[in-house]
Amino acid sequence: MNIRSTPTLKVDQITFCYPGGATVFRDFSFHARDGEFVVLLGPSGCGKSTLLNLLAGFTQPEQGSIRVRGEKTYPENAALGYVFQQPQLFGWLSALENVRFGLRMRNQGDKKAQRALARQYLARVGLDHAADSLPHQMSGGMQQRVSLARALALEPSVLLMDEPFAALDAITRGDMNEETLRLWSALGQTTVFITHDIDEAVFLADRVIVLNRAPGGIHSELTIDLPRPRSNLETRQLPAFTAYRNELLKRISDVMQQSPTH
Structure with a gap:
């Protein structure tokens, strides 16, 4: 990158x-x-x-x-694209239609184009096989992948x-x-x-x-x-990873010692 x-x-x-x-x-x-x-x-x-x-x-x-x-x-x-703490999916919509929802709200293309783009981004997050699944049929990780695909389908900056x-x-x-x-x-x-x-x-x-x-x-x-x-x-085993983690632990510890009105 x-x-x-x-x-x-x-x-x-x-x-x-x-x-x-x-x-x-x-x-x-x-x-x-x-x-x-x-x-x-x-x-x-x-x-x-x-x-x-x-x-x-x-x-x-x-x-x-x-x-x-x-x-x-x-x-x-x-x-802008936004991925929330919780998936925020519509329970009555399939994975495909949940991804398409943002495109519909922003009037990006016709229905055919929206569905094609939604399917493309479901595939990018590894859920092309679950396009017709409802949220309750998916694990928490799958639901968050749908949420991520929905944000990415808008192709935000x-x-x-x-x-x-x-x-x-x-x-x-x-x-x-x-x-x-x-x-x-x-x-x-x-x-x-x-x-x-x-x-x-x-x-x-x-x-x-x-x-x-x-x-x-x-x-x-x-x-x-x-x-x-x-x-x-591999990355989490690198000595540099441990060094960065320890440095951030020190900094967060310093923050926690501040008074709320610092």
Whole structure:
């Protein structure tokens, strides 16, 4: 994956408060370059999911700006794809129709073209055989693959992923991490991935941004210079992997010692 220097996603001095006055972010800035895989890492309660909702345009900052390729973000922005913590599938729709749903909402092509594209992305996540299956007929890992295919079918410039594998067992989670990197390498989207799992952050990222406790800011950044492609069997055994993990453990420990009003 070639990462160019141009920021695809730019967050500039945003401030956001919850109703009632609690400040979540104050003068917060960061960027993600074209084709970069950025992981936002932090403990529970530091505003990670709130930040992703801001990036997606579901909520708006009180101050500052968030732009994708220079354009302000909003929920219908075709440049954005979103994978939630839970699969968020429609129980009465097949896997194919769940993937097609986003294309329908954005009026991308006719029904035939939508179904062809949906089938293509189901195949990319290894579920072409399950196109007619309903969500209750699929495992949690399969459901999250459908959710990933639905986001990728929109062919976004930026893919936002909000702890999408947190509810999966360790083996399935490892498989999904590998699958995510395979798709990222093939498709080239700038990806912003939220997690509180340090091993997951090291395995996936080009760059890890460690978040402070609220009101949030950036505690530090760490470039992950591990060879790609990465695999669970080999990458996690590298001495450098252990070194990066230990460094991030130290940084998260420092964050946890902060007062909430730091």
